[in-house]
Amino acid sequence: MIRFDEVTKVYRGTAKPALNSVSLEVLSGEFVFMVGASGSGKSSMLRLVLKEDRPTSGSIHVLGQDLNRISSRKVPYFRRNLGVVFQDFRLLPNKTVFDNVAFTLQVIGKSKGFIHEAVPDVLAMVGLDGKGERFPHELSGGEQQRVAIARAVVNKPAILLADEPTGNLDPTTSMGIMTLLERINANGTTVLMATHDAGIVDRLQRRVVELVGGRVVRDERGGGYVTQAIPHVQPDIVIPAAGPGVTPTPTEGLR
Amino acid sequence: MRLALVLGEVGQGLRRNLSMVVSVVLVTFISLTFVGTAILLQAQITQMKSYWYDRAQVAVYFCTDFSTVGTCNQTAATPEQIAQVEAQLESATLAPFIDAYYFEDREQAFENFQEQFEGNAIASLVTPELMTEAYWVNLVDPTQSQILADALSGLAGVESVVDQRSYLDQIFDILNASSFTAIGIAALMLVAAALLIATTIRLSAFSRRRELGIMRLVGASNRFIQTPFVIEGVVAALIGSILAAGAVVAIVQFFVQGYLSQTLPQTSFVNLDDALLVVPVLLGVGALLAAVSANVAISRYLRV
Numbered sequence: 001m002i003r004f005d006e007v008t009k010v011y012r013g014t015a016k017p018a019l020n021s022v023s024l025e026v027l028s029g030e031f032v033f034m035v036g037a038s039g040s041g042k043s044s045m046l047r048l049v050l051k052e053d054r055p056t057s058g059s060i061h062v063l064g065q066d067l068n069r070i071s072s073r074k075v076p077y078f079r080r081n082l083g084v085v086f087q088d089f090r091l092l093p094n095k096t097v098f099d100n101v102a103f104t105l106q107v108i109g110k111s112k113g114f115i116h117e118a119v120p121d122v123l124a125m126v127g128l129d130g131k132g133e134r135f136p137h138e139l140s141g142g143e144q145q146r147v148a149i150a151r152a153v154v155n156k157p158a159i160l161l162a163d164e165p166t167g168n169l170d171p172t173t174s175m176g177i178m179t180l181l182e183r184i185n186a187n188g189t190t191v192l193m194a195t196h197d198a199g200i201v202d203r204l205q206r207r208v209v210e211l212v213g214g215r216v217v218r219d220e221r222g223g224g225y226v227t228q229a230i231p232h233v234q235p236d237i238v239i240p241a242a243g244p245g246v247t248p249t250p251t252e253g254l255r
Numbered sequence: 256m257r258l259a260l261v262l263g264e265v266g267q268g269l270r271r272n273l274s275m276v277v278s279v280v281l282v283t284f285i286s287l288t289f290v291g292t293a294i295l296l297q298a299q300i301t302q303m304k305s306y307w308y309d310r311a312q313v314a315v316y317f318c319t320d321f322s323t324v325g326t327c328n329q330t331a332a333t334p335e336q337i338a339q340v341e342a343q344l345e346s347a348t349l350a351p352f353i354d355a356y357y358f359e360d361r362e363q364a365f366e367n368f369q370e371q372f373e374g375n376a377i378a379s380l381v382t383p384e385l386m387t388e389a390y391w392v393n394l395v396d397p398t399q400s401q402i403l404a405d406a407l408s409g410l411a412g413v414e415s416v417v418d419q420r421s422y423l424d425q426i427f428d429i430l431n432a433s434s435f436t437a438i439g440i441a442a443l444m445l446v447a448a449a450l451l452i453a454t455t456i457r458l459s460a461f462s463r464r465r466e467l468g469i470m471r472l473v474g475a476s477n478r479f480i481q482t483p484f485v486i487e488g489v490v491a492a493l494i495g496s497i498l499a500a501g502a503v504v505a506i507v508q509f510f511v512q513g514y515l516s517q518t519l520p521q522t523s524f525v526n527l528d529d530a531l532l533v534v535p536v537l538l539g540v541g542a543l544l545a546a547v548s549a550n551v552a553i554s555r556y557l558r559v
Contacts, residue, residue: 092465
């Protein structure tokens with residue numbers, strides 16, 4: 001579904017790579033948490049999956065397509081297979097909830113009839129039944145994020161990318177959002193979620209990929225935010241970007 | 256459905272930065288008015304050239320008692336010398352180039368002079384003796400005056416051979432210079448208009464960057480994203496072009512036809528048909544300019 005092969009990303013003007021030869025495979029239908037400190041490369045990975053950026057080296061395959069080979073003209077059509085949710089919701093303030101969700105379908109050229117069927121369905125699915133005529137500022141943060149999720153999944157994407165979707169929400173509301181994301185995942189959508197929220201990761205017990213300084217240091221199925229497994233101590237692996245107080249726990253053997 | 260959406264976006268964009276749109280309209284209006292005027296001025300020059308060049312004559316001036324130039328030596332040309340020139344004009348070598356010619360003696364030249372400078376102080380100072388006798392020659396092809404000059408200027412009693420077109424050329428040079436000035440100003444203004452359109456479109460895109468970001472995220476095609484902006488620029492520029500076309504037609508209708516041709520009835524001026532030919536050119540230039548600069552301006556927002 002998503003495969004990174006030795007992907008390195010160095011942003012211009014910086015010496016330290018944001019991603020350092022990352023290899024990762026995400027299978028269809030998986031729910032993957034990406035954890036790590038700020039600047040560890042989680043957002044860079046999501047941007048690369050979206051083809052908002054190209055890797056400095058290495059190749060990325062998403063949905064069977066080599067992202068290095070997609071022409072920039074084809075990128076919009078590629079993106080129609082992905083849904084994206086952000087921490088800051090990114091709703092259009094001057095459009096109603098219904099129009100925010102419908103906008104996605106309008107700009108990719110869906111018919112009016114399709115829109116009027118699909119949008120109420122997806123709003124009901126995210127639990128916003130009857131709130132279609134509200135404006136974003138009239139909704140709570142959790143409800144706004146539900147609108148954003150509805151917008152992301154209304155086109156039935158194969159992959160949902162979520163960049164700290166609960167970052168702005170209180171724990172109770174966050175759990176509601178997570179229940180929704182799990183439901184979407186249960187319907188067959190692959191979910192890739194970057195998060196700092198230890199409580200959520202620990203509770204859901206899904207696959208966890210931990211990044212430190214642009215390297216994958218842990219890839220654990222059913223893991224928590226901090227690994228419960230006894231770390232292999234491998235002194236020859238030097239993680240250059242480990243900040244003070246962070247003790248990276250490379251556990252290559254736990255895959 | 257999509258068309259309505261695109262047009263809705265266009266309307267929104269035009270309303271959102273109305274003052275910039277107005278400035279685009281004004282700048283295209285003025286620059287295209289200059290373009291139109293320059294084109295019409297060129298048309299006028301061509302028209303006047305063909306009119307006047309056909310009427311331009313070559314003058315063969317004879318010596319007077321006062322002239323020292325040419326073959327003259329302060330002695331007037333004798334009737335024999337004049338007859339010799341006429342024989343040359345009738346000869347087989349020159350006759351094919353000559354459409355018509357006539358002789359103007361001192362009395363006639365004096366009368367013409369008095370008529371031409373009526374009311375001028377110089378008219379009272381001139382006597383018939385001071386006037387020059389001349390042959391006035393109409394050529395079949397007015398550009399071949401050099402043949403006549405070569406054949407006749409060496410003859411005894413001939414003071415000079417003058418092509419009237421050399422006087423006209425000065426006038427046309429001035430007109431040409433003014434038309435090139437208009438073209439130069441028009442080119443500068445068009446550059447300004449193109450930059451202004453690009454800036455306006457950038458501003459419009461910036462004020463809609465949230466929508467643009469979401470559009471790109473959900474996979475709206477580049478064409479779909481850029482079309483509203485291009486249409487926005489083209490609409491603004493077309494309004495300016497229509498105003499410019501109106502201005503050019505009005506100038507021809509009221510100033511050239513209404514005033515100039517009344518004042519100078521013997522000169523033929525550009526008419527409304529010429530002005531109407533310029534209109535599609537102006538509309539085309541305006542639309543093309545806007546489409547290209549809007550496309551360039553928006554392409555920055557489409558890069559992935």
